[in-house]
Amino acid sequence: MINTGDTAFMLVATALVMLMTPGLALFYGGLVRSKNVLTTVLQSFLCLGIVSIIWLLYGYSLAFGPDIAGVIGNLDWAFLKGVGLSTGPYSDSIPHLLFCAFQLMFAIITPALITGAFAERMKFSAFIIFTVLWTTFVYLPVCHWVWGGGWLGNMGALDFAGGTVIHINSGAAALVVAVMLGKRKGWGKEAFLPHNLPMTVFGAGILWFGWFGFNAGSALSAGKIATMAFMTTQIASGTAAVFWVATEWILRGKPTALGAASGAVAGLVAITPAAGFVGPVSALIIGLIAGILCYLALTLKDKFGYDDALDVVAIHGAGGLWGALATGLFATTAVNPDGADGLFFGNPNQFVIQFAGAFAAIVFSITVTAIIVKFIDMTIGLRVSDEEEVRGLDLSQHSEVGYTF
Numbered sequence: 001m002i003n004t005g006d007t008a009f010m011l012v013a014t015a016l017v018m019l020m021t022p023g024l025a026l027f028y029g030g031l032v033r034s035k036n037v038l039t040t041v042l043q044s045f046l047c048l049g050i051v052s053i054i055w056l057l058y059g060y061s062l063a064f065g066p067d068i069a070g071v072i073g074n075l076d077w078a079f080l081k082g083v084g085l086s087t088g089p090y091s092d093s094i095p096h097l098l099f100c101a102f103q104l105m106f107a108i109i110t111p112a113l114i115t116g117a118f119a120e121r122m123k124f125s126a127f128i129i130f131t132v133l134w135t136t137f138v139y140l141p142v143c144h145w146v147w148g149g150g151w152l153g154n155m156g157a158l159d160f161a162g163g164t165v166i167h168i169n170s171g172a173a174a175l176v177v178a179v180m181l182g183k184r185k186g187w188g189k190e191a192f193l194p195h196n197l198p199m200t201v202f203g204a205g206i207l208w209f210g211w212f213g214f215n216a217g218s219a220l221s222a223g224k225i226a227t228m229a230f231m232t233t234q235i236a237s238g239t240a241a242v243f244w245v246a247t248e249w250i251l252r253g254k255p256t257a258l259g260a261a262s263g264a265v266a267g268l269v270a271i272t273p274a275a276g277f278v279g280p281v282s283a284l285i286i287g288l289i290a291g292i293l294c295y296l297a298l299t300l301k302d303k304f305g306y307d308d309a310l311d312v313v314a315i316h317g318a319g320g321l322w323g324a325l326a327t328g329l330f331a332t333t334a335v336n337p338d339g340a341d342g343l344f345f346g347n348p349n350q351f352v353i354q355f356a357g358a359f360a361a362i363v364f365s366i367t368v369t370a371i372i373v374k375f376i377d378m379t380i381g382l383r384v385s386d387e388e389e390v391r392g393l394d395l396s397q398h399s400e401v402g403y404t405f
Contacts, residue, residue, distance in 0.1 A: 006093040017106065018105045023207040037402040064100075168321055204262075
C-alpha cells in the first residue's frame with residue numbers, strides 16, 4: 001500500500017536534493033574568477049538535463065535494475081518501462097517512480113561535483129562528453145554495487161546516503177581529471193582569488209539546506225531513522241565548520257568565511273554515509289575530524305603540484321573516505337537495526353568491509369576516469385587554448401559575461 005505520508009515526505013526530500021545542484025553552482029561559481037563564473041555555473045546546471053536524459057533512457061535500469069553478476073543492472077527498466085506508481089522493490093510505502101526520481105537527483109549532483117576540479121580550463125564540449133561517459137561507465141556501476149543489489153551491498157558495505165557512491169567516487173575522479181588536464185595558466189605564480197565569496201557562502205547554505213533531503217530522505221520514509229539522519233547531519237556539519245575555522249585560525253592566523261563554508265560542506269560529506277547508522281555524539285566526532293582532516297588535505301595539492309581548482313579532492317574525496325571509514329567505526333544497531341555494529345560497538349569486521357568498499361570504488365573510479373579523459377583528449381581535446389583561457393571561458397565558450405558594470 002502506498003503511504004501518503006511517506007510519499008509526501010519523499011517528494012519534498014527529492015525536491016531538496018534537486019536544489020543542491022543549483023546550490024553547488026553558486027558555491028563553485030563564487031570561487032572562480034569573474035571571467036569564468038557563467039561557464040562554471042552552467043556546468044553544474046546543465047547536469048540537471050544531461051543526467052535526467054541518461055536516467056530515463058538506461059541509467060536507472062543499469063543502476064537499480066535486476067542484477068547481473070553483482071556488477072550492473074540489466075535493461076529491463078530502460079525508458080522506465082515497468083517503473084510506475086505502485087510500490088517497487090526498494091520501498092513498500094512509496095511509488096517506484098518516486099524512488100527513481102529521488103535517486104536521479106543523486107546521479108545528477110555527482111558529476112557536477114567533479115566540475116570543480118577542472119574549472120576555468122576545460123572545453124565545454126569536452127565537459128558534455130565527459131559527463132555522459134563518466135555517468136554511464138563510472139557512476140552507474142558503483143551505484144549498483146552499493147545500492148542496486150550488487151556485490152558491495154551484498155558484502156555488507158554501509159553507505160546510507162552516498163559516501164562511497166557519490167563523494168569517494170567523484171573525489172577520485174576529480175584527482176584524475178585535475179592531474180591529466182594540467183594546471184591553469186599561471187597557477188602557482190599568481191593569485192587565483194574567489195571573485196564573489198558571498199555567492200559561495202549562499203551556495204553552501206543552499207547545499208546545507210538541501211542535504212537534509214539528501215540524508216534524511218535516504219531513510220525512504222518519515223520516521224525514526226529519517227529523524228536521526230536529520231539530526232546527525234546538522235551536528236556533523238556545524239561541528240566541521242567550527243573546527244575547520246579553528247584549524248585555519250591556528251595555522252594561518254585568521255579565520256575566514258570561505259573556511260566556514262568549506263568546513264560545513266566537509267562535515268556534510270563526512271556524515272553522509274553514516275547519517276542513519278550513528279548517533280548524535282558520534283556525528284559530532286565525525287564532523288570534528290572532518291573539519292580538521294579536510295583542511296589539512298588542502299595542502300596536498302601544493303605539495304604534489306596538481307591543480308584541483310575548487311578542492312573537490314580535499315573536501316569530497318578525503319571527506320567521503322573518512323565518512324565511509326567512520327561508518328565502520330561508529331555504526332550501531334541501536335540506532336538502525338537494519339544496519340550493523342561498527343568497530344567501537346564490537347564488530348571490527350565492519351570496518352574491514354568499509355575499507356574494502358572504499359578501496360574498490362577508488363581504484364575503479366581512477367582507472368575508468370583515466371580512460372575516459374584520455375579518450376576525450378585524443379578525439380576532441382580537453383583544454384581550451386591559452387588565448388581562450390586568458391580571455392575567460394564565459395566569452396570564449398559562450399559569448400556572454402556574468403557582469404556588465
